[in-house]
Amino acid sequence: AQKITQTQPGMFVQEKEAVTLDCTYDTSDPSYGLFWYKQPSSGEMIFLIYQGSYDQQNATEGRYSLNFQKARKSANLVISASQLGDSAMYFCAMRENTGNQFYFGTGTSLTVIP
Amino acid sequence: SQTIHQWPATLVQPVGSPLSLECTVEGTSNPNLYWYRQAAGRGLQLLFYSVGIGQISSEVPQNLSASRPQDRQFILSSKKLLLSDSGFYLCAWSAGMGEEPFFGPGTRLTVL
Numbered sequence: 001a002q003k004i005t006q007t008q009p010g011m012f013v014q015e016k017e018a019v020t021l022d023c024t025y026d027t028s029d030p031s032y033g034l035f036w037y038k039q040p041s042s043g044e045m046i047f048l049i050y051q052g053s054y055d056q057q058n059a060t061e062g063r064y065s066l067n068f069q070k071a072r073k074s075a076n077l078v079i080s081a082s083q084l085g086d087s088a089m090y091f092c093a094m095r096e097n098t099g100n101q102f103y104f105g106t107g108t109s110l111t112v113i114p
Numbered sequence: 115s116q117t118i119h120q121w122p123a124t125l126v127q128p129v130g131s132p133l134s135l136e137c138t139v140e141g142t143s144n145p146n147l148y149w150y151r152q153a154a155g156r157g158l159q160l161l162f163y164s165v166g167i168g169q170i171s172s173e174v175p176q177n178l179s180a181s182r183p184q185d186r187q188f189i190l191s192s193k194k195l196l197l198s199d200s201g202f203y204l205c206a207w208s209a210g211m212g213e214e215p216f217f218g219p220g221t222r223l224t225v226l
Contacts, residue, residue, distance in 0.1 A: 006157075035214050043202055045217035091157065095214075101173070102148070102208075102215055106157035 003103035010109045013082045021077040023092030031097040034075040039089040082112045116141035120218035133192040137205030145207040147188040152202040200225045
């Protein structure tokens with residue numbers, strides 16, 4: 001079974017609007033971490049935000065916030081006030097505490113329209 | 115501060131030729147090291163990871179191999195490249211359990 005599922009291969013958002021990128025995960029480990037990365041066309045992977053499975057509050061980093069719904073096993077990324085520079089691939093990832101591996105989803109391509 | 119280097123940045127190789135991609139990390143000791151491959155338009159596939167010198171775990175059976183001759187050096191190799199080996203190869207490090215991976219700039223490999 002897929003550890004990380006991103007069901008939106010491509011998304012479009014109007015500049016200055018908010019957008020939600022979906023991510024669901026599968027694990028039986030009670031302790032895990034969830035991550036979001038941005039990959040612009042240059043190829044580099046940029047770490048955006050982290051959510052621990054025991055964190056009580058949703059993580060926020062500037063315009064990025066993570067809508068963590070543990071019972072649903074979802075960790076959606078919300079980008080507020082989209083900017084043209086937000087156009088990129090976005091990857092959701094998970095690390096289980098039982099191992100050293102990080103599992104990545106297939107990514108969502110976000111295009112911000114002026 | 116920590117930095118991670120990969121080289122070469124781009125590489126074009128014929129089918130059947132050998133491969134050696136190098137990754138080095140500065141500013142940290144005993145990092146966990148990872149090699150990922152990203153095929154065009156797809157997600158990241160974990161190829162190898164290492165928790166210490168000489169310790170390599172392979173995730174996907176293939177014609178690639180990895181080695182960690184020094185604490186902060188991670189090498190991806192192949193004796194004979196296949197067309198399917200084309201892709202974007204990313205090296206990453208993490209400080210250990212519970213820490214996010216930081217990625218290098220990547221190597222874009224084209225096998226012709």
